[in-house]
Amino acid sequence: MNYKNFPMVPRVVFGRGSFNQINDILAPKRTSIYAPFIFLLDNVFKNNPWLTSRIKLSYDDRIIFVSSKEEPKTSQVDELVEDIILKSKERPSGIIGIGGGSLLDMAKAVALLITNEGDAQQYQGWDLIKNPGIYHVGIPTISGTGAEVSRTTILTGPKLKLGINSDYTPFDQVILDPELTAGVPKQQWFYTGMDCYVHCVESLNGTYLNEFSKTYGEKSFDLCKEIFLDDNLSEEEAQNKLMMASWHGGMSIAYSQVGVAHAMSYGLSFLLGVKHGIGNCLVFDHLEEFYPEGVKIFKQMKEKHGIELPTGICKDLSDDDFDTMIRVALSLEPLWENAVGKNWKQTITPEKLRGIYKKI
């Protein structure tokens, strides 16, 4: 039996206001005055001096604003990499992703593609990356995705929605500043928080589970229940706890795997561009068969926060559309194996997935 030698983020700062330390953290990592730091910021921070004024740009450093309206694409990564290489006198000193899961994944992918030749889509899969990426830093501004600790970067390519999973993917540095999550709109807060909750349910109910993943998953699960079901937390406490829930949830799946909701949500995203957080919720809502207890609690959380999921998303889709979603979902073999076991192909048929998609 062969156990994964799991790469952990080697440096982490946690604390309200810790984002103020960004310049001090980066300074010793500058390789030359011609080697800029490239900050990838979510568009929502344009004209937000509360955040941007704290980033000190020196020499050729620059901020690139990136939209996270759509899920990150391999083509977007390729364009960014080309732009960065063309406009930088030397290989950059580092890439800093500031935003939600999309921005974090984009930063990881860009850092890898600067040192690995070719297009991003070539590396979608497991352990295809050959060279370490350049120094990359993740600073989440919304909690739940686990992208801050994971060894993947989920991208939508021409053929698949699939991660670049590799030991070189995790960030070299993460800054966890719960203050940065203060302005997140309620719906997005809920959907992204549920990404974390679903990670826990899928990890804790998976066949890949071991005691390492279990302890992280259980803690994250308990935090999610506290945050989304209890009424005892101040806003600040809830922000702090959700940031840690995301971290532990990410650690839990990092050593195990996600499951049915993620596999099917990827299909939904690939075809319709549905964002990952809400996509998970749309699918998870119909997964009582796989996760009875988890789905029951999810419905309580939805109700408590007055969240109504959109319906009829799949009602006008053609047979070809369903086939595309099913193809993408079934391509994620490790997720199914984790969820259902080695013989998953006996029960997870295209017809079964079509039945679930039709309810959405």
Next chain:
Amino acid sequence: MNYKNFPMVPRVVFGRGSFNQINDILAPKRTSIYAPFIFLLDNVFKNNPWLTSRIKLSYDDRIIFVSSKEEPKTSQVDELVEDIILKSKERPSGIIGIGGGSLLDMAKAVALLITNEGDAQQYQGWDLIKNPGIYHVGIPTISGTGAEVSRTTILTGPKLKLGINSDYTPFDQVILDPELTAGVPKQQWFYTGMDCYVHCVESLNGTYLNEFSKTYGEKSFDLCKEIFLDDNLSEEEAQNKLMMASWHGGMSIAYSQVGVAHAMSYGLSFLLGVKHGIGNCLVFDHLEEFYPEGVKIFKQMKEKHGIELPTGICKDLSDDDFDTMIRVALSLEPLWENAVGKNWKQTITPEKLRGIYKKI
């Protein structure tokens, strides 16, 4: 406000039997055929082919057996470093510590002292190490100390018992194989497990606590209660869980600090050579004033496992002896500040400590 940029162990394997992967993990780290791997093994594994036969020695690799009867000393580290440098054709490829906290701390210290000139005692304190150590790997064979994740290596020097705390101290690689803890004698299992339990109590009740430390500490605390108070676990489950409790407990104090039991137990060790695990228990048993709930549960755990602590340890000590213990304990300022707050010197007097030591 300035938050610590905490160094995490960048690679970890978890799993029963994962020790079998040791040779595959080390192979790519060999810097040359003249640069040996040095395995520091606890003496108890002498003539234990179940463990030693799985270590493949190549070229000039060697195993050095080290006694952990006494707490690790700075002089012992200096001797090992000298021996290793003299007998190796090149700077070693790595140091692998296999054993309990003593062996793990020894391995960390040796790896640091190979690249930092002078004696180990010069580096006792906070952030005195100048250069990264050589590659070092930690493989715990008893659970509880947290030494596998910590940024310290606790050593008894001529003047103090104090750690070499630095960002270079943590292991580059940890292998968590709960099978290796199978043969631990019951008393030692309990005392070392209580090291973990005390870490949690001291972290969770400390003034340094933040949400990061809290979530790790809470999980570890819950695991300790499950392991030491409930009757629902198989032997294997209990081993797995205690290994993870130790890991999370170590993570919790790494971003906060320990407290009263540790400070006073260092005094006891320094003067009398009392081992750390039992030393903690001897002190903690009398700390109701500081940790009422924690001590209550500790007494339940002791009772459940029929553990009777030795008594009268300090009854024949001279005034000078007490002064020595008190001096060592009070030198650990961050521990007191964490336990009692910034104004700890107002209440933590030599007389107060003498009173507690006299009960032991």
